[in-house]
Amino acid sequence: MIGYYILLGAIALASFLVSARLKSKFEQYSKVHLRNGMSGAEIAEKMLADNGIYDVKVISTPGQLTDHYNPVNKTVNLSEAVYNQRNAAAAAVAAHECGHAVQHAQAYEWLTMRSKMVPMVNVSSSLSQWLIMGGLILGFGAKSSIGFYVAVAGLVLMAVATVFSFITLPVEYDASNRALAWLKNKNMLSQEEYAGAEDSLKWAARTYVVAALGALASLLYWAMQILGRRD
Secondary structure (H helix, E strand, O other): HHHHHHHHHHHHHHHHHHHHHHHHHHHHOOOOEEOOOOHHHHHHHHHHHHHHOOOEEEEOOOOOOOEEEEEOEEEEEEEHHHHHOEHHHHHHHHHHHHHHHHHHHOOOHHHHHHHHHHHHHHHHHHHHHHHHHHHHHOOOOOOOOHHHHHHHHHHHHHHHHHHHHHHHHHHHHHHHHHHHHHEEEEEOOOHHHHHHHHHHHHHHHHHHHHHHHHHHHHHHHHHHHHHHHHO
């Protein structure tokens, strides 16, 4: 169990460092004002229009780094710092979220797969740890294997969430690639502004990489604990 806490600590530290770096980058490139004077909302609306998407609404949402695309109601939700601001960081985030809208419109296979897994992941994420711990508490008695099967059920649910985190990677990287390609091809940004947008999106993507590796490490740890005891 000590090993698990060490693993959790290492994952938490890596996540903190990457998130802190992302916030630092966002603040840095928030000071690089766009020569075209467009806000994040205007960038988003233009990218959608340029891709022939007219049924997606761009709206403002409270908070910082709360930006996301909602495929259910077809909205690009931009945080206040992105929606109203006119800088390289805002342009990068706005274009990235529109990249998801383009994925949705074009039925991008990884996004489709990810969307189908969402209901299952919502359940598995909340139950997996409880089942694993419950199975370990019940123990693997000589006359009854109920504890083992309960723990394995939790392990399977954790595996689903882990697969989901890895499927998220191509979705996020593709959205960033679409955003950067559009920003470059449409000459939306100067060379300095584009470099800032590209760097911002790289650090944003790394948060998903850390999350996926953390999920995998946790899954492997519990797999060794559960299957090792069975042996």
